[in-house]
Amino acid sequence: MEFENYLSFNKYPKILPKEVLIPSWLTELDRIDLRNSILCYGKGKSYGDVCLNEDGTLIDTSNLNHIIDFNNKTGIIKCESGITLKEILEFVVPKGWFLPVTPGTKFITLGGAVANDVHGKNHHSAGTFGSHITEIELLRSDKVTYKCTKDVHSELFAATIGGLGLTGFIKTVEFQLISIETPFMYVENIKFENLDAFFDLNEESEKLFPYTVSWVDCTTKGKKMGKGIYMRGRHATKSEVNKSFEMKDGALPFPIEASFINNLTVKAFNKLFYSKQFSKLSTQIVPFEPYFYPLDMIDGWEKAYGKNGFLQHQFVLPYDNCKKSLHQIFHEIVNSGMSSFLTVLKSFGEVDSPGMLSFPKKGITLAIDYRMEGEKTLKLLDKIDDIVAVNNGSLYPGKDARMSREHFHKFYPNFQEFLKYKDPNFSSSFYRRIK
Ligand SMILES: Cc1cc2nc3c(=O)[nH]c(=O)nc-3n(C[C@H](O)[C@H](O)[C@H](O)COP(=O)(O)OP(=O)(O)OC[C@H]3O[C@@H](n4cnc5c(N)ncnc54)[C@H](O)[C@@H]3O)c2cc1C
Numbered sequence: 001m002e003f004e005n006y007l008s009f010n011k012y013p014k015i016l017p018k019e020v021l022i023p024s025w026l027t028e029l030d031r032i033d034l035r036n037s038i039l040c041y042g043k044g045k046s047y048g049d050v051c052l053n054e055d056g057t058l059i060d061t062s063n064l065n066h067i068i069d070f071n072n073k074t075g076i077i078k079c080e081s082g083i084t085l086k087e088i089l090e091f092v093v094p095k096g097w098f099l100p101v102t103p104g105t106k107f108i109t110l111g112g113a114v115a116n117d118v119h120g121k122n123h124h125s126a127g128t129f130g131s132h133i134t135e136i137e138l139l140r141s142d143k144v145t146y147k148c149t150k151d152v153h154s155e156l157f158a159a160t161i162g163g164l165g166l167t168g169f170i171k172t173v174e175f176q177l178i179s180i181e182t183p184f185m186y187v188e189n190i191k192f193e194n195l196d197a198f199f200d201l202n203e204e205s206e207k208l209f210p211y212t213v214s215w216v217d218c219t220t221k222g223k224k225m226g227k228g229i230y231m232r233g234r235h236a237t238k239s240e241v242n243k244s245f246e247m248k249d250g251a252l253p254f255p256i257e258a259s260f261i262n263n264l265t266v267k268a269f270n271k272l273f274y275s276k277q278f279s280k281l282s283t284q285i286v287p288f289e290p291y292f293y294p295l296d297m298i299d300g301w302e303k304a305y306g307k308n309g310f311l312q313h314q315f316v317l318p319y320d321n322c323k324k325s326l327h328q329i330f331h332e333i334v335n336s337g338m339s340s341f342l343t344v345l346k347s348f349g350e351v352d353s354p355g356m357l358s359f360p361k362k363g364i365t366l367a368i369d370y371r372m373e374g375e376k377t378l379k380l381l382d383k384i385d386d387i388v389a390v391n392n393g394s395l396y397p398g399k400d401a402r403m404s405r406e407h408f409h410k411f412y413p414n415f416q417e418f419l420k421y422k423d424p425n426f427s428s429s430f431y432r433r434i435k
Contacts, residue, residue, distance in 0.1 A: 002016070003016045003017055003020055003058075004016065005044075006020055006041060006044065006052075006058055006060075007044060007052070008044050008045075008046050008047060008048055008049065008050075008051050008052060008401075009044060009045045009046060009047050009302060010047040010048070010302065010305075010309045010310050010311060010312060010369075010372075010401075011302075011307075011308075011309035011310075012048075012308070012309035012310065012311060012372050012401055013048075013049055013052070013401055013429070014309075015049070015052050015054040015429055016052075016054065017039075017052075017053050017054070017055070017056055017057060017058040018055045018056060018057065019057050019058075020041070020057070020058045020059075020060055021057060021058070021059050021060070022059075022060045022062070022063060023059065023061075023063060023064065024063045025063070025064070026064055026080060026171055026172075029139055029169060029171070030143070032059070034139075034140075034141035034143070034169070034425050035057075035141075035425060036056075036425050036427075037053060037055070037056030037057060037425070037427045038053070038056065038057045038058075038059065038141070038425055038426055038427070039051070039052075039053040039056060039057070039058055039059070039165055039426060039427060039428045040058070040059050040061055040081075040111055040115075040165050040169055040170070041058040041059065041060050041061065042061055042062075042081075042082065042108060042109030042111050042112035042115075043062070043084065043107055043108050043109055043112065045105055045107060045108045045112065046112070046116065046398045046399070047311065047312040047398070047399040047400070047401070048311075048312075048397070048398070048399055048400045048401035048402075048430065049400075049401050049428065049429040049430040049433065050115075050116065050164050050165065050397055050398055050400075050428055050430040051112075051165070051428070052428060052429040052430070053427065053428050053429060054429045056427060056428075059169065061080075061081055061082030061109060061111055062082050062109075063082060064080040064081060064082035064083075064171075065079075065080055065082045065083040065084065065087060065109075066079065066080045066083065067079050067080075067083065067088075067091060068080065068172060069174075070091070070092075072095055072097075074176075075097050075176060075177035075178065075179060076134065076174060076175070076176055076177070077092065077097075077174070077175060077177055078135070078172055078173070078174035079110055079172065079173060080110075080171065080172055081109060081110050081111030081114070081169075081170045081171060081172060081173055082109050082110070082111060083109065083110050084106065084107060084108060084109055084110075085099060085102060085103075085105075085106040085107075085108055085109075085110070085113065086106040086107060088110070089106060092177055093180070093183050093288075096179055096180055096181070097177040097178065097179055097180065098177060098178050098179075098180045098235065098288070099177065099178075100126055100129070100131075100132035100175065100176060100177060100178050101118065101119065101120045101122060101123075101126055101127070101128060101129040101131070101132060102118075102120045102129075102292055103118040103119065103120055104120075104292070104293065104294075104295060104344075105293055105295060105296050106289075106292070106293050106296060107296060110170075110173050111165075111170045111173070113129045114129065114130065114133065114136065114160065114161055114162075114170055114173055115160075115162070115163060115164055115165045115170065116162065116164070116359075116396075116397070116398035117129060117130040117161050117162030117353060117354070117355040117357075117358040117359070117360075118398070119348070119359070119360045120211075120292075121211040121212060121213045121233075121292070121346065122210045122211045122212075123346070123347075123348045123349055123351070123360055124206045124212065124347055124348065124349030124350075125206075125210040125211075125349065126210065126351065127349070127351030127352070127353065127354075127360075128161075128162075128351075128353045128354070128355070128358055128360055129175075130161035130162060130353065130354040130355050130358060131351060131353070131354055132175045132176045133161065133173060133174070133175045133354075134149060134174045134175060134176060135147060135148065135149050135172075135173070135174040136148045136149075136157060136160055136161075136170055136172070136173055136174075137170070137171040137172040137173075138156065138160055138167060138168045138169065138170055138171065139168055139169040139171050140167075140168040140169075140423050141168065141423050141424065141425035141426070145171060146168075148160060150354075155420075155421055156421050157354075158354060158355060158356050159355070159356050159357075159418050159420075159421035159422070160355075160421075161353075161354050161355035161356075161358065162353065162354075162355025162356065162357045162358035162359065163355065163356070163357060163418070163421075163422075164357060164397055164398075164428065164430060164431070165426065165428060166422045166423065166426050166427070166428065166431055167421055167422060167423055167426065168423040168426060180235045181235065181236070181237050181238050182235065182236050182237065182238055182240075182241045183287060183288050184235075184236040184240075184241050184285050184286065184287055184288065185211075185233045185234070185235060185236055185285070185286050185287070185288050185291040185292075186233060186234055186235075186236040186237075186240055186283075186284075186285055187231060187232070187233040187283070187284045187285070187286055187291060188209075188231075188232050188233065188281060188282070188283050189229055189230070189231050189281070189282045189283075189284070190229070190230045190231075190232070190280060190281050191227075191228075191229055191230075191280050191281075192214070192227060192228055192229070192230055193223075193224060193227050194223060194224055194225055194226050194227055195225060195226030195323070195326060195327060195330065196323070197227075198214060198216070198226060198228065198230065198345060199323065201230050202214075202230070202347050205230065205232045206347060206349070208232070209232035209233060209234055210233075210234050211232065211233045211234060211291075212230070212231070212232045212233075212346065212347070213231050213344060213345075213346045214228045214229065214230045214231065214344070214345045214346065215228050215229050215231070215343065215344065215345075216228035216343050216344070216345040216366075217343070218330060218333045218334060218339035218343045218368060219334060219337075219339055220334065221334050221335075225327075225330055225331075225334060226326075226330055226345075228345065231291075233291060235288075236285050240285060241285055295342075305369070305371045305372070306371065308371070308372040308373075308374075309372050310340070310369050310370060310371050310372050311369070311370050311372055311377060311381065311401060311402070312342075312367060312368070312369050312370075312399045313367070313368055313370060313381050313384065313395070313399065313400075314359075314365060314366065314367035314368075314395065314396040314399045315365065315366060315384065315385075315388045315393050315394065315395050315396070316348055316359065316360065316361055316363045316364065316365040316393050316394050316396075317363050317364050317365075317388060317391050317392075317393040318361065318362060318363040318391070318392055318393065319362065319363055319364070320391075320392075321391055322363060322364050322391070325387055325388075325390075325391040325393075326364060326366070328387055329366070329384050329387055329388075332380065332383055332384060332387075333368070333380070333384075336376075336380045338370055338371070338373070338376070338377065338380055339368055339370070340368060340369040340370060340371065341369075342367075342368065342369040343366070343367070343368045343369075344366070344367045344368075345364065345365070345366050346364070346365050347363070347364050347365070348360045348361060348362055348363055348364075348365055349362060350362055356414045356417060356418045356421075357397070357412055357414060357415065357418055359394060359395075359396045359397065359398070361394065363393065367396075367399065378402060381402065382404075385403060385404070385407050389407055389410055389411070393411075394411035394412070395407065395408075395411055397430060397434075400430070403434070405433070405434050405435075408434040409434075
C-alpha cells in the first residue's frame with residue numbers, strides 16, 4: 001500500500017493521502033504549491049485522524065529539524081517545527097534545561113506539540129505546551145509568513161496553538177525552557193484503594209508536586225473500583241542525587257513485553273502491577289526518561305492490539321459533579337470488560353489554555369486504550385461521550401477518530417471563531433468529519 005507509513009499511531013482509521021511531500025529545507029516550502037487539501041504530518045503520534053488527509057497532500061516535516069537559536073542564559077530556544085522532543089532534550093538537558101511541558105512520548109515533533117497543544121504530568125502547575133510559546137512563524141497558503149506572538153497577530157497565534165494543523169504550516173517555534181539541576185526525578189509512588197481515595201490524594205499532591213499522574217485499574221468492581229497507583233514527582237536536586245537513594249532503571253517499569261498486552265491478560269496485568277508495589281509508599285530517584293516516557297521503552301507495544309488497531313479515548317470532566325459522573329463512566333467501562341492496561345487518570349489545573357481549540361480545562365481527565373472491536377467498542381465510547389457531554393466535559397481531538405460532529409461543536413464552542421483563522425487550503429480527515 002503506497003504511503004502506508006503515513007497512518008496515525010493507533011492505525012485507525014486506515015486512510016491514506018494521495019501524495020506526500022518531504023521538503024529538505026524550510027526554503028523549499030516557497031516552491032511548494034500550497035493548493036487545496038494540504039496538511040502537515042509530524043511523526044503521526046496522534047491517535048486518530050487529526051494527522052490524516054484522505055486523498056489529499058501531506059507534508060512530512062521530518063527533515064525540518066534544526067535548532068535555530070538558543071540562549072543558555074534565558075533558556076529561550078527557537079527550532080524548526082519538525083524537530084522531535086527527543087532531539088531537543090538531547091541538546092538542552094546536558095546544559096541544565098528541560099521542556100516546560102512534555103507529553104508521554106518524546107517521539108513527537110515540535111509542530112505536533114503546538115498543533116495539539118499537548119499537556120503533560122505538570123498541567124496543574126504549568127498549563128499546556130502552548131503556554132510557554134513566545135513566537136510561532138506560520139506560513140499560510142497566501143505564501144506570507146506570519147510571525148505570531150501573544151501581541152502580534154494574536155488571534156492567529158491563539159488559533160494555531162491547538163489548531164489541529166488547520167491554520168497553515170508552522171515553520172518555527174520559539175519557547176521558554178525550564179532550568180533543572182539534574183537529569184533525575186524525585187518520585188513518590190503511592191497506592192490508593194479506590195476513586196474517592198484518588199481525589200483525596202490528588203488534592204494533597206497537587207499542592208506539593210509539579211508532576212502528578214495515576215495509573216488506575218478499570219477492571220475491578222465494588223469498593224475497590226478505581227484503585228491505582230499515584231505517581232508524583234519533581235526534578236531532583238544535586239544533593240538528592242548524591243545522597244544514597246535507591247537508584248532504579250525506571251519509576252514505572254511495565255513488567256511486560258508487547259506480546260503480553262491482550263484482552264485476556266489485562267486483568268492479570270492490573271493485578272500484577274498493583275501488587276508489584278509492596279508498600280503503600282515507595283520513594284525513588286530515577287532518570288527522567290522512564291518517569292516521563294515509560295511507553296517509549298517498550299518497543300512496538302502498540303502493535304500488540306492486532307491488525308485492527310485500537311482507539312485511545314481521553315476526556316476531561318469539570319470538577320462540578322465530577323465524582324458522580326466518573327463513577328458512572330467507570331461502571332460502564334468495568335461492565336464492558338473492554339478496558340486495557342493503559343489507563344491514566346490526572347487532574348488539569350487552573351492555568352487557562354492559550355489555544356482557541358485547546359483541549360485541557362480545569363477538571364479530571366481519563367485516558368484509556370481500547371482494542372478496536374468494531375461496533376462493541378464504538379457503542380461503549382458513544383455511551384461515555386454522552387456522559388461527558390451532559391456533564392460539560394470535552395474530548396481530546398488529538399486522540400479521536402470517531403466523536404460525533406454534534407459532540408465536537410458542543411465541546412468546542414469557539415469553533416466558529418476559529419474558522420475565521422483556518423487556512424482555506426489546509427484540511428484534514430478530522431476536520432471534514434466534524435466541521
Ligand atoms: C505513547 C503516547 C503518549 C502520548 N501522551 C500524550 C500526553 O501525555 N499528552 C498529550 O497531549 N498528548 C499525548 N500524546 C499525543 C501526542 O503527543 C500528540 O498527538 C502530538 O500532537 C503528536 O505529534 P506528532 O509530531 O506525531 O504530530 P502528528 O500526529 O503527525 O500531527 C498532529 C497534528 O499536528 C499537526 N502538525 C504537525 N506538524 C505541523 C506543522 N509543522 N505545522 C502545522 N501543523 C502541524 C498535524 O497536521 C496534526 O494536526 C501521546 C501519544 C503517544 C503515542
